[in-house]
Amino acid sequence: xxxxxxxxxxxxxxxxxxxxxxxxxxxxxxxxxxxxxxxxxxxxxxxxxxxxxxxxxxxxxxxxxxxxxxxxxxxxxxxxxxxxxxxxxxxxxxxxxxxxxxxxxxxxxxxxxxxxxxxxxxxxxxxxxxxxxxxxxxxxxxxxxxxxxxxxxxxxxxxxxxxxxxxxxxxxxxxxxxxxxxxxxxxxxxxxxxxxxxxxxxxxxxxxxxxxxxxxxxxxxxxxxxxxxxxxxxxxxxxxxxxxxxxxxxxxxxxxxxxxxxxxxxxxxxxxxxxxxxxxxxxxxxxxxxxxxxxxx
Amino acid sequence: xxxxxxxxxxxxxxxxxxxxxxxxxxxxxxxxxxxxxxxxxxxxxxxxxxxxxxxxxxxxxxxxxxxxxxxxxxxxxxxxxxxxxxxxxxxxxxxxxxxxxxxxxxxxxxxxxxxxxxxxxxxxxxxxxxxxxxxxxxxxxxxxxxxxxxxxxxxxxxxxxxxxxxxxxxxxxxxxxxxxxxxxxxxxxxxxxxxxxxxxxxxxxxxxxxxxxxxxxxxxxxxxxxxxxxxxxxxxxxxxxxxxxxxxxxxxxxxxxxxxxxxxxxxxxxxxxxxxxxxxxxxxxxxxxxxxxxxxxxxxxxxxxxxxxxxxxxxxxxxxxxxxxxxxxxxxxxxxxxxxxxxxxxxxxxxxxxxxxxxxxxxxxxxxxxxxxxxxxxxxxxxxxxxxxxxxxxxxxxxxxxxxxxxxxxxxxxxxxxxxxxxxxxxxxxxxxxxxxxxxxxxxxxxxxxxxxxxxxxxxxxxxxxxxxxxxxxxxxxxxxxxxxxxxxxxxxxxxxxxxxxxxxxxxxxxxxxxxxxxxxxxxxxxxxxxxxxxxxxxxxxxxxxxxxxxxxxxxxxxxxxxxxxxxxxxxxxxxxxxxxxxxxxxxxxxxxxxxxxxxxxxxxxxxxxxxxxxx
Ligand SMILES: Cc1cc2nc3c(=O)[nH]c(=O)nc-3n(C[C@H](O)[C@H](O)[C@H](O)COP(=O)(O)OP(=O)(O)OC[C@H]3O[C@@H](n4cnc5c(N)ncnc54)[C@H](O)[C@@H]3O)c2cc1C
Ligand code: SF4
Ligand code: FES
Numbered sequence: 052x053x054x055x056x057x058x059x060x061x062x063x064x065x066x067x068x069x070x071x072x073x074x075x076x077x078x079x080x081x082x083x084x085x086x087x088x089x090x091x092x093x094x095x096x097x098x099x100x101x102x103x104x105x106x107x108x109x110x111x112x113x114x115x116x117x118x119x120x121x122x123x124x125x126x127x128x129x130x131x132x133x134x135x136x137x138x139x140x141x142x143x144x145x146x147x148x149x150x151x152x153x154x155x156x157x158x159x160x161x162x163x164x165x166x167x168x169x170x171x172x173x174x175x176x177x178x179x180x181x182x183x184x185x186x187x188x189x190x191x192x193x194x195x196x197x198x199x200x201x202x203x204x205x206x207x208x209x210x211x212x213x214x215x216x217x218x219x220x221x222x223x224x225x226x227x228x229x230x231x232x233x234x235x236x237x238x239x240x241x242x243x244x245x246x247x248x249x250x251x252x253x254x255x256x257x258x259x260x261x262x263x264x265x266x267x268x269x270x271x272x273x274x275x276x277x278x279x280x281x282x283x284x285x286x287x288x289x290x291x292x293x294x295x296x297x298x299x300x301x302x303x304x305x306x307x308x309x310x311x312x313x314x315x316x317x318x319x320x321x322x323x324x325x326x327x328x329x330x331x332x333x334x335x336x337x338x339x340x341x342x343x344x345x346x347x348x
Numbered sequence: 349x350x351x352x353x354x355x356x357x358x359x360x361x362x363x364x365x366x367x368x369x370x371x372x373x374x375x376x377x378x379x380x381x382x383x384x385x386x387x388x389x390x391x392x393x394x395x396x397x398x399x400x401x402x403x404x405x406x407x408x409x410x411x412x413x414x415x416x417x418x419x420x421x422x423x424x425x426x427x428x429x430x431x432x433x434x435x436x437x438x439x440x441x442x443x444x445x446x447x448x449x450x451x452x453x454x455x456x457x458x459x460x461x462x463x464x465x466x467x468x469x470x471x472x473x474x475x476x477x478x479x480x481x482x483x484x485x486x487x488x489x490x491x492x493x494x495x496x497x498x499x500x501x502x503x504x505x506x507x508x509x510x511x512x513x514x515x516x517x518x519x520x521x522x523x524x525x526x527x528x529x530x531x532x533x534x535x536x537x538x539x540x541x542x543x544x545x546x547x548x549x550x551x552x553x554x555x556x557x558x559x560x561x562x563x564x565x566x567x568x569x570x571x572x573x574x575x576x577x578x579x580x581x582x583x584x585x586x587x588x589x590x591x592x593x594x595x596x597x598x599x600x601x602x603x604x605x606x607x608x609x610x611x612x613x614x615x616x617x618x619x620x621x622x623x624x625x626x627x628x629x630x631x632x633x634x635x636x637x638x639x640x641x642x643x644x645x646x647x648x649x650x651x652x653x654x655x656x657x658x659x660x661x662x663x664x665x666x667x668x669x670x671x672x673x674x675x676x677x678x679x680x681x682x683x684x685x686x687x688x689x690x691x692x693x694x695x696x697x698x699x700x701x702x703x704x705x706x707x708x709x710x711x712x713x714x715x716x717x718x719x720x721x722x723x724x725x726x727x728x729x730x731x732x733x734x735x736x737x738x739x740x741x742x743x744x745x746x747x748x749x750x751x752x753x754x755x756x757x758x759x760x761x762x763x764x765x766x767x768x769x770x771x772x773x774x775x776x777x778x779x780x781x782x783x784x785x786x787x788x789x790x791x792x793x794x795x796x797x798x799x800x801x802x803x804x805x806x807x808x809x810x811x812x813x814x815x816x817x818x819x820x821x822x823x824x825x826x827x828x829x830x831x832x833x834x835x836x837x838x839x840x841x842x843x844x845x846x847x848x849x850x851x852x853x854x855x856x857x858x859x860x861x862x863x864x865x866x867x868x869x870x871x872x873x874x875x876x877x878x879x880x881x882x883x884x885x886x887x888x889x890x891x892x893x894x895x896x897x898x899x900x901x902x903x904x905x906x907x908x909x910x911x912x913x914x915x916x917x918x919x920x921x922x923x924x925x926x927x928x929x930x931x932x933x934x935x936x937x938x939x940x941x942x943x944x945x946x947x948x949x950x951x952x953x954x955x956x957x958x959x960x961x962x963x964x
Contacts, residue, residue, distance in 0.1 A: 120878045139589045139679065151832040155884045156876030160387075162556040165592045166676065167478055168387040184676050205526060206881040212384070225486035226445020236401060236435055238442045240454030246447055253447050253479060257386050289445065 110136045111193035112145050114157065118206045121156075127204075129195075130154070136187060142175055142196060143182035146208075159208035166324060169256030172263070173208055174200055179260035179322040199263035215259045218276050222283040222303050229293030245290040252285040252332060254325040261319035261329055273308040277319035277329040280310060284332045287339070298343075305340045313337075349808060352378040352494070354749045355520060355535040356542055357501045357563060359385030361477070361738035362717025363542030364484035365437075366706075367493050369746030370540075377750070378494040380501055380522050380533060382558065382886070385485045389544055389556040390738065393477025394595035394669065396461065396469035397441075398732040399434035405466040407431040411952065414733060417463045417628055418726025419913035420929065420959040421576065424952035425758035426722040429704045430733075430740050432953075437739040438470055446483040448472050449666070460600050461732045463628040469732040474595050474669035480735060496533075498525040500886050501562065502819075504539065504570045505532065505811035506710055507800035512571030512935070513762040517713035518804035521815040525886065528879025530819065532812040534805060538749030541567060541700060541715040542742065548890070549898040550693035550847075551839035554586055554593040563719040565893035567700040568900065572708045573763055573933040575721040575946075576698035577897065578904030581729055581914050582848050584632035586692035587678045588650045594670055594689055596731040599625040601666055603655040605636070606686075607644040613651075622963075630728050630914040633691035633848050640690070652686035691848055695734065697725040697914070698904070701761050701933065705754050706745025709762025716745040722759070723931065723948075727913020759949065763935050763942075770907055770943045774859045776899055778939035779867050822888060828873030831888040838865050838891075838898055846902050851918040855906040862899045869895060900941070904932040907943055913962075925959050 112132045118124040132149035134140075143161055150157040160170040164183045171182040174197040176190055187194060202210035232239060261277040262268050268276045275283075286292060287300045304310050310333050319329040354370040356363045359381035370377040379385065400410045411431035415422050438456075442448060448456040449471055460467040472479040488495065505519040519534040543563030547555025568574045584605075585594040599605075605625050607613045614620050619635035620627030627635075636651050645651055655663060655670070660683055663671065667682075674682045700715035702708050702722045708715060717738045724737055748754055802810065838861070845858035869892060876884035910924040911917055930945040950957045 118878050118880060120880050139677075151830075151836075154875075155830055155832065156878065158876075158881050158883050162383060162387055162558045163389060163392050164557065164590060165392060165673065167391045167475075168383070168389070168556065170383070170387050186679075206878070209881050216384070220489050223490075225490035226483070227490070228443075228445075231443050236439050238439055238456055241448075241450055242454055243450050243452065246450050249447060250473070253482070254475070256391070256478070257384075286445070289447075291445065 108136050109133045110145065110187055112149055113193050113195045114146070114149070114208070115197040116207055117204050118156075131193070138188065140187045141183050142173070142180075142185045142187060142190070142194065143171055145187055145194070146182060146196065158206050167256055169258035172199055172258040172260040172324070174198065174263070179264050181258060181260075181324045184324055199259060201263050201269040202259070210259075212259060214272070215257070215262055215276070215278070218262070218279040219257065219282060222275060222279050223300070224279075224282045224286070226286060226289070226292065227296050228291055229295050239291045241289075241291055245288075249285050249288050251327050252281050252288070254327055255281055256325060258324060260322045260324060264318040264322045266316065266318070267312050267314060271308060271312060274312045275309055277333065280304065280313075280336065281327060281329055281332050284336055287336065301340060301343055304336050310336050310340065349532040349534055349805070349812075350378070351534045351536065352376050353535070353537045354378075354540065354746070355380060355533050355538075356540045356746075357381070357520060358388070358542035358544060358717070358719075359383065359485070359495065359497070360388035360542060360544050360717060361390035361480055361484060361735060362544075362742040363540070364481070364488055365739045365742030366540045366542055366716055366746035366749075368484070368487055368491065369743040370750040371491050371493055373747050373750035373752055375537060375750035378496060378533070379488070380496045380499045380520065382498065382500045382525065384497040385488070385495060386482060388481060389559055390481040390735070391478045392554070392556065392593070393480070393735055394474045394593065395597040395600070396459065396471035396476050396732045397438055397480070397735040398461065398464065398468050398730070399438040399470060399736055400431065400466070400468055401435050401438065401456070401458065401470070402468075405468055407435070408954070409465055410434065410468060413463060413465050414724065414730060415957045416960065416962055417728055417730040417733075418724075419728055419923065419962050420925070420950070420957065421579070421723070421726030421912060421931070421948055423723040423759055423949040424957055425949060426704050426724045428953040429744075430724050430737060433740045434736040437736060437743065441480060441483055441739065444483050444487050446472060446479050459597065460626065461730070462596055462599065462623070462626045463730040464732070469600070471597065474597055474667050477735060496522070499523065500525055500889075501566070502889055503811055503815050504566050504713065505808040506570040506713070507802070507807055509800055510798050511763075512573075513709050514798075515571055516711040517570070519808040519811075521808070521812045523819070526881055528882065530812060530816050532808040534808045535712065537751060538712045538714055540706065540745050540749055541713070541719055542717045543719045545718045546696050546894070546897050547693050548835075549839065549842050549894050549901065551836070551843045552586070552591050553693040554583055554591050555693065560890035560893050561696075561719070561897035562890065562893050563715060564699050565896040567708060567713065567715060568896060568934070568936045570710060570713070571936060572710055572713065573701045573761075573935050574699060574900055575701040575723065575931050575933055576726070576904065577696070577900040577934060578902075578908055578915050578932060579697035579725070579727050579913060580693060580846070580901060581629055581695040581697060582633045582691040583694035584629055584636055584691050585653050585689040586694070587674070588688050588690050590677045591692045592673055592677045593692075593694070594653060594673065594687060595667075598653060598655050598667060598670055601655070601662065602658055603653055605632070606652050606654065607639045608646045609644055611644070613639050613644070628728055629694075629731065630916075634916060636689075636691055637848050646688065650688040650690040653689045654686035655682060656684070656686070695729055697721070697727065697729050698901075703757035703759040703761050704744070705748040705757055706741050707748065707757065707761065714745040714749050716741045727915055760946075763933070763944065768945045770945070772903060772906060772943060774856055774906070775863055776859060776903055777941045779863070779870065819885065822872070822874045822885060823877055825873035828871040829868050830875070831869075831872050831891040834865050834868050834872065835887075835891045835894060838862065838894060842898055842901070846905055849916055849918065850905055852906070855902055858902045859899065859906070862895060862902065866895055900934045903934055903941065903943055907932055929959070
């Protein structure tokens, strides 16, 4: 009986308006509301079906939730989502499924889906990885997804990136040659070996995984961090830049919160999704610094 | 309200280059972008950047190839400007430190690419776009250009004269994704749209989730015509499960395509007996789908791209990134196995109508990059021609917006009474009860005079108020349709009906589906009520943009009853030069879209191009 009530109500609501001749809108509205109801039912059915149909092939996702503005979310908590598993499914795919099918307020950064934009570094089952580059099938289930540690959480999986950007931008992260060829269409020469030398360092996608994994960075807010040092390395090693600039760069690299802070724990190298040998690059710069200092001794 | 001379919307290749150019011209410039610049989809480009740099090559040859590739739907002044300027712009990137791949003598390497008569594609491994994007962003940092990152631009502040040609753009309205703050941005000299692609109108695409055609939709609704929208490029080599792109560089280096029978079908079935795998993209995409439709595909879904014979050394040197992509996103080892590939939506040749300086018909509003249609690519873009477009036209738009006098443009813009119109006979635009037309003036409904007398500040603050209201309404609704459902239905219909092969019935079906999606969108609601990082709200607004661009794509596709470039029509199997050397233009017209045509310009800087058969 009670299930009949809403229907009756809708009818009495629309009828008088239709009589007053206020255009065809009510009819239309009625149709839309019916459709809406039908869709909502279909959605519920689908969800119920998914839960049974995919029995045995579903995977549980436990996702960190936090929103300073929303009641019940100001205190961090974990939500569980049951997601149908398919071969080839990435953690990002699973998050998108959970968001689109269950809870559209589930929030995370993502864009390229192919490990080039660096938006979706998360703490997945206890290590820093890109959601789009991590296969659900390769992980232990249930899969636990948290925001990057050592960074302030804005909401759910979204962390504050400003500090990371500040560090990146503090190392003069731009090419600045002492001089340029001036002939028309005259390019600078660079040997293949030199390009090869800097190649890995130029791959960084600013995902922040390395910084998040680094104990030193966690303890020293001013530490440049692996990504920024790697950026400095990229220019320091580029033979096109010239001696004068090299000296300037060395000063940045060598500063109090620079390379000497690194204690070669390799955590950054382990998590870097672009396989950049970060620790090696930092060590190489330390050697450069020593060499230079000996020269002036 | 924020204020700058020039506001650039978007921080991809086009936006960054525009900002640098405007700043060098002395303007106070700011970039407002929904993603941090280095997250832009320019970073996904793999293959390379075309420019005539070497002896034996010339800008004229590059222009000729581009015009031929466009199937004679490109405008010659745009193509000539492009081919002439690309070499300087590429060398400029080199001077800014871009790590190009090198020859033994230390000079920038170039490789062959589909549709090019000379190996003129410069590249940086198979990550060319990543390096270009980062190199440009580095220069933005160097110059201290202000970047409002993670600010979503949701509308333009444009005056409301009847004729779009009389309108002026004074800024944009955006909200800070992180805090939810809504703000007006007043632009004293100009607004440059550089919002990139619209691939999210389809469900199998190489484009990023953020490529939702926002700039095209915003300019369109502000009255700027959008041009050749039906011209969508489908890339022949995308991974079946995700749409991730396998660069044309693989075929450039000698990769081959074969079907389930192990036949090298490009040659054996005569799709392109000269150029084979290196024929232009539309040719290869249709060949693959024909193979699949005729039962010679693998799993009825894809064909194979094989590069094993190139050898490990060459592959790791030049195509290493491809190995990672195939491994991470398809679980295939490209050194050991052939890679499965199928066509996927890749690039929008059409977009916001501009002239060769990036100007639209609305004063102070510019567009550059993939969101623009200066009409460089016409009916088909050549691989390696989009990245140089970003820097060539990005720089021109930036300098022009900042006040450089470039003389008279050769390309005209804006709707004109003299040009032909077309009725489609299928309902398009907003459902009847949801009109966009501005409310009659508050002072008792007197007819508004056809001159907008508001100050530029008022135009911006009015636009800001309208956006606040729109967002408020979306957030207040307690129940309704989830945008994701609308978006999914739209994408499915577009992929089914407005794909590589197009039929009249299919296109009409798509327009009906879009109408239905529009009706459902009227009940859309945002479940997330938080102001903090509300991606639910952002995606809801993006979905609206996708509806508008998808409809324009389909309208153009239905109107153009010929086969030209990427646009194939089942019922019309030939290029009809007598009738169709013209661009399809769609004007928003307050929610009641109008379709009209503008003739193609074949008269270039030096010579007039003669339409030829486009065979490879
Ligand atoms: C996988 C792939 C490979 C490619 N390979 C090549 C190649 O080898 N060679 C070639 O020439 N071309 C290639 N292309 C094409 C080329 O990369 C793109 O056309 C080009 O990069 C687009 O650049 P853009 O600056 O116009 O847009 P994008 O780089 O997409 O940037 C768009 C910007 O606009 C911003 N934005 C969008 N909407 C809003 C909004 N509402 N508010 C605020 N900001 C907004 C975004 O944040 C972003 O910063 C490739 C494309 C793809 C997808
Ligand atoms: S160095 Fe690696 S882990 Fe660190 S930001 Fe760059 S890509 Fe990410
Ligand atoms: S979505 Fe771009 S790196 Fe994962």
